[in-house]
Amino acid sequence: MLKLHQITLRDEVFVSDREVVRSIVERTGFFRPDEVGIAVELVDERLSRGATSGYHFVFVEVGNAVAGYACYGPIACTSASYDLYWIAVDPRFQRQGIGRLLNEAVESRVAAGGGERIYVDTSGRPQYAPTRAFYEHGGFRCEARLADFYAAGDDRMIYVKAVGR
Numbered sequence: 001m002l003k004l005h006q007i008t009l010r011d012e013v014f015v016s017d018r019e020v021v022r023s024i025v026e027r028t029g030f031f032r033p034d035e036v037g038i039a040v041e042l043v044d045e046r047l048s049r050g051a052t053s054g055y056h057f058v059f060v061e062v063g064n065a066v067a068g069y070a071c072y073g074p075i076a077c078t079s080a081s082y083d084l085y086w087i088a089v090d091p092r093f094q095r096q097g098i099g100r101l102l103n104e105a106v107e108s109r110v111a112a113g114g115g116e117r118i119y120v121d122t123s124g125r126p127q128y129a130p131t132r133a134f135y136e137h138g139g140f141r142c143e144a145r146l147a148d149f150y151a152a153g154d155d156r157m158i159y160v161k162a163v164g165r
């Protein structure tokens, strides 16, 4: 079991996080190569444009290892809605509360930035049942389901959580 004193949160993004993110996202086994590429592009955007990119990161480190990360940011043309673009935990560290910690960290940062709602999309496919269970356990509820959005038989599920509730 993880010991609390081993765990640190980090918001700063380093060039080395390109490979960290690639490795974690790839090894979850959940994402296609093009999706892995997008996860890395979000890091690149942040590295080149800083906070104005609209992509904010939080990393959980256990000792010297990055155990997981989340990427979130304000949704353009909304007053207080945020998107949780990505959340992934290294398979070696899953089911130990790291995802929950990331959710809480994102929520407190969104609240501090004046955000009121966090949205996250996922797939309705059976493979994503654990992901949906994770969001539901974390206080998100499914607000909309768009049939066949990603592909035939692959629905888009839109979850939302009111910040601070």
Ligand SMILES: CC(C)(COP(=O)(O)OP(=O)(O)OC[C@H]1O[C@@H](n2cnc3c(N)ncnc32)[C@H](O)[C@@H]1OP(=O)(O)O)[C@@H](O)C(=O)NCCC(=O)NCCS
Pocket (backbone or CB within 6 Å): 028, 030, 085, 086, 087, 088, 089, 090, 093, 094, 095, 096, 097, 098, 099, 100, 101, 122, 129, 130, 131, 133, 134, 135, 137, 138
């Ligand atoms: C989803 C994910 C981020 C969860 O991270 P995690 O650190 O394993 O989650 P936690 O240990 O904090 O779990 C919190 C709760 O979520 C639920 N949960 C998490 N993983 C679950 C699973 N595989 N099956 C069912 N419920 C699960 C449980 O209720 C769990 O609480 P419990 O362990 O006390 O029962 C991680 O499994 C992951 O990276 N998955 C692949 C990538 C992905 O789907 N990302 C989201 C889409 S971008």
